[in-house]
Amino acid sequence: MSSAHHRGIGMTSMRTRNRLIDRLSEEGIKNQGVLEVMRGTPRHIFVEEALASRAYEDTALPIGLGQTISQPYIVARMTELLLEDGPLKNVLEVGTGSGYQTAVLAQMVGRVYSVERIEPLLQQARGRLREMGLKNIRMKLSDGGMGLPEYAPYDGILVTAAPAGIPLALVEQLRVGGRLVLPVGSAREQVLVKVVKTEDGYDKEILEQVVFVPLLGGVQR
Ligand code: SAH
Numbered sequence: 001m002s003s004a005h006h007r008g009i010g011m012t013s014m015r016t017r018n019r020l021i022d023r024l025s026e027e028g029i030k031n032q033g034v035l036e037v038m039r040g041t042p043r044h045i046f047v048e049e050a051l052a053s054r055a056y057e058d059t060a061l062p063i064g065l066g067q068t069i070s071q072p073y074i075v076a077r078m079t080e081l082l083l084e085d086g087p088l089k090n091v092l093e094v095g096t097g098s099g100y101q102t103a104v105l106a107q108m109v110g111r112v113y114s115v116e117r118i119e120p121l122l123q124q125a126r127g128r129l130r131e132m133g134l135k136n137i138r139m140k141l142s143d144g145g146m147g148l149p150e151y152a153p154y155d156g157i158l159v160t161a162a163p164a165g166i167p168l169a170l171v172e173q174l175r176v177g178g179r180l181v182l183p184v185g186s187a188r189e190q191v192l193v194k195v196v197k198t199e200d201g202y203d204k205e206i207l208e209q210v211v212f213v214p215l216l217g218g219v220q221r
Helices: 014-026 032-040 049-054 072-083 100-106 119-131 168-172
Strands: 061-064 067-069 090-094 111-116 137-141 154-159 174-185 190-198 201-210
Touching: 014 032, 014 072, 032 072, 032 100, 049 061, 061 119, 072 100, 072 154, 072 174, 072 190, 090 100, 100 111, 100 119, 100 137, 111 119, 119 137, 168 174
Parallel strands: 090 111, 090 154, 111 137, 154 174
Antiparallel strands: 061 067, 174 190, 190 201
16 A cells, blocks of 8 residues: 555554444444455545544545445445345446445455446545455446446346346346346435346345435446
8 A cells, every 4th residue: 555545544444443433333233244355345445535533433525526336334234135145146337437336346255347437436436445455357438327247147237326227137137036126216315126037037026225426328538
């Protein structure tokens, strides 16, 4: 890690991180593997330096270009839901953003494919993930509403921006038994949805209310 990331070390210390993990577990996160991976993942390198001191608060933070790094609770919750039925070989993430969720996933599954529609965000995330030494990630600038058919089928798909409805292209790119975890709804309010692909369609479970940025079309350079 570069020396810049060691500045403000007091605010990014192990004690500060431990407090966040205790809080996630009080909030109901049960998967110990998820908690341990998040304890070991330096969230402060995924935010601007000016916000590094707030990186271990359980809150979403701005990452520029109108986007946000997701709240740690929601990262933990979505990862837990994705992994509920055991280990996954390959996962597609739609909406790389800062790359923080990507980093957490990459430490828990075989391979992660992550797509982002805003090029500068993708480039920054690429640098951070390289800095962490994670090698099982493939990233692409693309509109993830269409999924990423070239590497399908996936054991899991996680979407970190909200479409108005469940994108069928994503369901199609799951293997049977594979799961899709995503927020669905309007710009103002959404619910977290878990979709499991079946032989002849899919099962859907609606979970808690959440707030995400909207899933948009096209790419932005
Ligand atoms: N998991 C990320 C969340 C970032 S916010 C993090 O914790 O940092 C959601 C991201 O989804 C934004 O970066 C946004 O640009 C991206 N996004 C929105 N619509 C998209 C689409 N159709 N394809 C790919 N990425 C998209």
